[in-house]
Amino acid sequence: MSELKLQPLSGYNDFPGPVVTIIMDGVGIGPQDDSDGVHMAYTPILDELLKGELVTNLKAHGTAVGLPSDGDMGNSEVGHNALGSGRIFSQGAKLVNEALHSGDLFQGESWREIKKRTDNGGTLHFIGLVSDGNVHSHIEQLNIMLGQCEKEDVQNVRVHGLVDGRDVSPKSGLEYFGPLEEKLKSMSTNGRDYCIASGGGRMTVTMDRYGADWGIVEKGWKAHVLGEGRRFNTACEAIQTFYKEDQAMIDQYMDSFVIERDGEPVGCIEDGDSVILFNFRGDRAIELSQAFEEKDFTAFNRQRHPEVFFAGMMQYDGDAMIPKHYLVEPPAIAGTMGEYLCAAGVTSYAISETQKFGHVTYFWNGNKSGYINEELEKYVEIESDKVTFDLRPWMKASEITDKVIDAIHSNKYKFIRLNYANGDMVGHTGVPISVRIAVETVDLMLKRVLPVLEKAGGVAIITADHGNADCMWTDKKGERTAMVAHTRNPVPFIVKPYFNSNSYSLQHVENAGLASVAATTINLLGYEAPEGYEPSLLKLILPGSR
Ligand SMILES: O=C(O)[C@H](O)COP(=O)(O)O
Numbered sequence: 001m002s003e004l005k006l007q008p009l010s011g012y013n014d015f016p017g018p019v020v021t022i023i024m025d026g027v028g029i030g031p032q033d034d035s036d037g038v039h040m041a042y043t044p045i046l047d048e049l050l051k052g053e054l055v056t057n058l059k060a061h062g063t064a065v066g067l068p069s070d071g072d073m074g075n076s077e078v079g080h081n082a083l084g085s086g087r088i089f090s091q092g093a094k095l096v097n098e099a100l101h102s103g104d105l106f107q108g109e110s111w112r113e114i115k116k117r118t119d120n121g122g123t124l125h126f127i128g129l130v131s132d133g134n135v136h137s138h139i140e141q142l143n144i145m146l147g148q149c150e151k152e153d154v155q156n157v158r159v160h161g162l163v164d165g166r167d168v169s170p171k172s173g174l175e176y177f178g179p180l181e182e183k184l185k186s187m188s189t190n191g192r193d194y195c196i197a198s199g200g201g202r203m204t205v206t207m208d209r210y211g212a213d214w215g216i217v218e219k220g221w222k223a224h225v226l227g228e229g230r231r232f233n234t235a236c237e238a239i240q241t242f243y244k245e246d247q248a249m250i251d252q253y254m255d256s257f258v259i260e261r262d263g264e265p266v267g268c269i270e271d272g273d274s275v276i277l278f279n280f281r282g283d284r285a286i287e288l289s290q291a292f293e294e295k296d297f298t299a300f301n302r303q304r305h306p307e308v309f310f311a312g313m314m315q316y317d318g319d320a321m322i323p324k325h326y327l328v329e330p331p332a333i334a335g336t337m338g339e340y341l342c343a344a345g346v347t348s349y350a351i352s353e354t355q356k357f358g359h360v361t362y363f364w365n366g367n368k369s370g371y372i373n374e375e376l377e378k379y380v381e382i383e384s385d386k387v388t389f390d391l392r393p394w395m396k397a398s399e400i401t402d403k404v405i406d407a408i409h410s411n412k413y414k415f416i417r418l419n420y421a422n423g424d425m426v427g428h429t430g431v432p433i434s435v436r437i438a439v440e441t442v443d444l445m446l447k448r449v450l451p452v453l454e455k456a457g458g459v460a461i462i463t464a465d466h467g468n469a470d471c472m473w474t475d476k477k478g479e480r481t482a483m484v485a486h487t488r489n490p491v492p493f494i495v496k497p498y499f500n501s502n503s504y505s506l507q508h509v510e511n512a513g514l515a516s517v518a519a520t521t522i523n524l525l526g527y528e529a530p531e532g533y534e535p536s537l538l539k540l541i542l543p544g545s546r
């Protein structure tokens with residue numbers, strides 16, 4: 001533990017209230033036109049805060065958060081990893097690419113075990129998100145693995161593909177499933193039999209997170225494992241049929257589908273088979289992993305629990321070791337801010353609603369679930385509604401705020417962090433009227449929290465993990481397409497102190513990104529930032545030094 005010791009910040013005077021970090025999920029700084037849902041919303045509080053002295057923009061995408069290139073939009077995982085760990089780690093998207101291109105992945109124990117099973121007649125099933133969104137998966141990574149299967153002459157391969165439309169454009173499924181089905185067909189020579197076996201929209205089928213709605217995983221289990229769901233001859237036929245039957249249908253909400261051949265599901269998962277969950281990001285991969293791995297599983301009735309070799313693209317939870325087998329070693333995110341603060345005896349409080357609860361705990365703590373030190377920390381989850389959030393854009397922001405106000409009043413916590421999910425979760429629906437209400441909700445919450453913090457004599461840090469609401473549509477030759485994915489825009493960074501014991505100025509940091517928030521927070525709590533952390537965005541002005 002000794003290397004986790006924080007050194008006191010010289011010249012620092014303590015103040016009575018807490019440091020409160022408010023993450024406005026998905027609220028980036030956009031083009032300030034009518035496609036920008038943050039700009040379009042009525043946000044008097046945020047507008048005023050942005051005029052303050054301790055205000056800047058932060059990079060929240062691409063290499064600033066450990067993604068392969070600056071063409072990659074940010075996301076909650078990499079954003080909260082950076083916020084909580086104060087450093088930039090090469091993330092799943094990048095690590096998997098490296099392991100695939102070097103071929104290391106195919107030398108690993110998991111791949112070799114899978115090969116043994118397929119040599120013994122087992123089918124290899126790939127389950128995952130079929131798109132190039134690069135948030136949870138990338139189709140090119142699936143393609144490389146399929147190429148290797150062909151090269152190693154794996155006989156039977158089935159793909160259970162989830163339709164995206166959330167990290168990519170809302171009705172783009174055929175652009176990915178068309179070429180994939182073609183590719184699988186062309187690989188089916190010399191006795192090989194490769195095809196898509198089942199699938200469905202990612203928000204309806206399989207990819208639930210944080211236990212928000214296990215029914216989603218059950219639906220996936222039924223389609224992928226048991227072969228239960230509406231039958232089609234091909235995945236493209238399924239997608240086209242869903243579009244035809246409902247003009248308003250968008251990919252992420254599609255029902256499950258099962259591909260049949262000669263009247264039977266073409267790819268149920270059976271004893272002796274292998275399964276690769278090819279998503280690299282953990283939050284929406286953990287529940288399916290548990291369904292495959294846990295002996296005494298109670299979240300839903302599996303009906304049948306096949307004996308398979310199950311491997312994740314990565315290990316999704318390093319503490320709980322979920323899953324046991326995986327293809328690529330995840331980033332080793334140690335020495336997080338939470339670990340340092342616990343070692344220094346600093347009390348903290350983390351809160352969000354279900355959809356983002358793991359973001360301020362699990363992602364924040366370097367993809368580890370559970371408390372670091374239960375005596376010093378309190379984690380609170382408010383149960384999210386089970387709807388598409390265009391229907392309830394206020395989400396649970398008020399309930400979160402009530403609790404935060406209580407936490408400030410209690411005087412028990414020196415550091416409070418919270419995530420308002422609205423800008424992001426509603427941003428993903430692409431419904432402008434709802435996005436506007438979502439952003440206005442967050443502004444109203446600031447109006448509620450800040451006066452309480454002012455009374456307590458604390459300091460607020462207000463920022464976001466990436467953009468989303470800041471772009472609601474794209475316009476091509478006068479035709480608007482809903483933009484439901486995250487953006488590559490910077491995010492606001494605002495420090496609002498309500499004390500007069502210290503005085504700060506902004507410190508210029510070249511290419512400042514989200515990872516600098518941790519050092520800043522640790523400084524505000526009275527400590528030097530740990531070695532290796534990205535530089536703080538604030539400078540403490542010592543008396544007489546101005
Ligand atoms: O999982 C999701 O909802 C999206 O793919 C990414 O959103 P998040 O990174 O904000 O969670």
Ligand SMILES: [Mn+2]
Nearest residue numbers: 025076424465
């Ligand atoms: Mn987010």
Ligand SMILES: [Mn+2]
Nearest residue numbers: 424425428468
């Ligand atoms: Mn999002």
